[in-house]
Amino acid sequence: MITPLANILCFGAAHFDRTLQCTEQFVPAASNPVRTLHRKPGGVGRNIAVHLRLLGNNVAMLGAVGDDGDGEQVIAALSELGIDTRAIHRLEGKHTAGYTAVLDETGELALGMMDAEVYDFLSIDLLADQLPNLQAWPWWLIDANLPATTISWLADNKGGSKFCAATVSPSKAARFAPVLDKIDLLITNRAEAKVLTGIEINEIDQAKTAIELLRAKGVQDVVITLGAKGVVSSDRDGTAFWPPLPTKVCDVNGAGDAFYSGFLACFAKPGATMDAAVSEGLAMASLTAETQGTTVWDLTQDAVHLRAKHAYKKPL
Template identity: 25%
Template sequence: MTDREKEILDILRENPMISQQELASKLCITRSSIAVHITNLMKKGYIKGKGYILNKSNYVTVIGGANIDIQGIPNKSIVMFDSNPGKVNISLGGVGRNIADNICRLGINTKLISAVGNDLYGNQILSECKIYGIDVDDCYVSNEVPTSMYVSILNDSNDMQAAISHMDILDKIDISYINSKHQYINDSLAIVIDTNLSKEVIDYITLTYLNIPIIIDTVSTTKCMKIKDIIGRFNTIKLNKYEAEALSGIKINSINDLELCSKYLLKQGVKKLFITLGKDGVFCSTKETNIKIDSMKVNIISSTGAEDAFTAGLVYSHLNNFDIDYSAKFAMATSIIALSHESTINPNMSVDNVEKILKEMILC
């Protein structure tokens, strides 16, 4: 969406019956220019019909982290407290941004609300997101705080050995900023958030948008504790085994433990629960059913973006009303695509490629 289209859309939200001439006068441009912008907004699906009726269900809003990923990959087993020969990859990252990128590649209109610095990396994030088709018009851009960075070191199994996350700028996405974007968030078909947001902001979003399905990625064992007391406000929660243990207080060593853990979390009010188990697959639950799905054998190139891709798969599944079993399998297929590429985002992510993997899963 262009800046001018955004201006026009803001006015239409306040007064859907305004005439094109009144719009032209208000914005000091010609009526013919207004007509062109209106046509473009209709083509893009933001408005429809007479009286500029707003189309409220044409995009998903993702609110969360955006940063630059710096990933170190050793040639051999890591030698601690020493310099290790290897290679270094730099790519766009951040849980929220990664999820938004994968959702967009699955063909869903996606808005990202995050914070970046007005610097080389921040401008790179915004420009590349726009190229991919992600709407970043409502991201916060800071002149004082630098863009977030995430530095990770992989081990000889291509799994993360250690990482450091510098995400202070995300504090700029506070309650006041979220409130300033209310019109756009409120028009979302679904909201996706990650726990890089502050506890206060998560609380505010989940209370303000109870009418919209909210899907959350819990990110880490420490950050997931921000939602311990408000689990019931989410439509869908995606977490790993350790985050599930942290939130439930139940140590998971067996299928029975997974069932007890999911029962505890579902009792809080969440509708759909997905616990990723790495090479052991995924355990998913609703009040009606529990399902354990084994993982496919896959050649792992990098595990960095797999969890984010899984969450994107859940968003797609929710929007397409897939049942819990197919939702888990679809999300697993998206994570397999992510695992098979060295970058955080696999450029080959698409519904067609997901469906190819799903066929393989059925045959296995």
């Protein structure tokens, strides 16, 4: 029996990612023969929600899909895991979002295409009558695929819910800039943090400076991920650098989203500490990087706790 550890509502993207590869030399502006390498579920909100659920949490997803086969499959796959999908909107006449990557004959990205138009319809008008139900969730994980106006409205109307921001990409991170003083937890990478602070982050000291600025703007708790270098975290008890955990890297795709899941699965529990949450976030990122694909389907809480024991910090 799964015992819920936290109650988290994830807002954002849930779709399919497709990867194609050219079977002959890639020629721009021409028809290129390709083969399909894979088609798999994707989307930041979806990726985080799935690992949260696999860790035993009570999870719901708010998003949008089209009235098509992809949309039906997205909802069905989440429902089968026990994720509450009642707040995923099926929009008539719209297409479910999707990312398509076309690799050239050597395996390098030749073209990437993201159709995310359906998320633009997650408007205030669409969500307003659901607000009491949304506020019943103690934690909101909101990814930046939502429109900026909707993010601002949610920030203004979060009530007693805690607001965790997932910045998604540099181009979308700016959507959180007007509401930094209403964000309870910000987890972002260095490129996205630069958009919010204007600070180029290549070294740990620069991450610390960016965090100080973000906290001055009102964000209570901040984590900046530095990829293979580790993470820098900050709360009222101080700022610290955390080296990455020893990892036999197989596929780093999804490791960043997995950090959110491990962190929130811990941090959303009463009495949780920043140190424990960062340790479990690093553990989830490490386990995911050792897995082919973005999801650790055989995930256990014991595996996360065991890996997290190797995490340590250096106060800054």
